[in-house]
Amino acid sequence: KAGVTQTPRYLIKTRGQQVTLSCSPISGHRSVSWYQQTPGQGLQFLFEYFSETQRNKGNFPGRFSGRQFSNSRSEMNVSTLELGDSALYLCASSLAGTSVSYEQYFGPGTRLTVT
């Protein structure tokens, strides 16, 4: 079974630009979550999508948004990039449950550098 894939793996952008990151979950997984990892803040939850709907949201500004398509693939977008947005962005997929939490499987991440 193929794992979680993320594209692109590396990105360099300039302040003020916007960026779109893509995530394809494991086949059969309907929940996709996004996390930001930085040396200063560690791993922080951005949002989770299930059945094309945002089900959970972390404490990030509105510049961070996402969506999920009918095939469960997900994209996240960051507009008006700031230097502090430089990070490793990790996508995770899992079986979806409302009364139980399943393990999340992570992709290799997209390393975003903002200059």
Add this chain to the structure above:
Amino acid sequence: AQKVTQAQTEISVVEKEDVTLDCVYETRDTTYYLFWYKQPPSGELVFLIRRNSFDEQNEISGRYSWNFQKSTSSFNFTITASQVVDSAVYFCALILRPSGGYNKLIFGAGTRLAVHP
């Protein structure tokens, strides 16, 4: 407040030593899940174990073992006879029971383990 604390920032051991990584969590919820993930230098988080709050049974998987104690809010991870390939950052994480979904992982800061030959 919900929080995961991994007090050990870095641990350095020599191959074949046993090592225990500590994890202490805070939550008022009675239903929650605890996880351990490994992040090797490649960057990808690798799932190791999931435990729910109603299952305090300890678990062993090969050289890995986990000790879950609700009385002390701890979920510690022990590697027996460590190997160089165990070198990585290890994260302990918590999922609470929010309405509408169960997938918001709250991570600890991680413990960097270096195993030397």
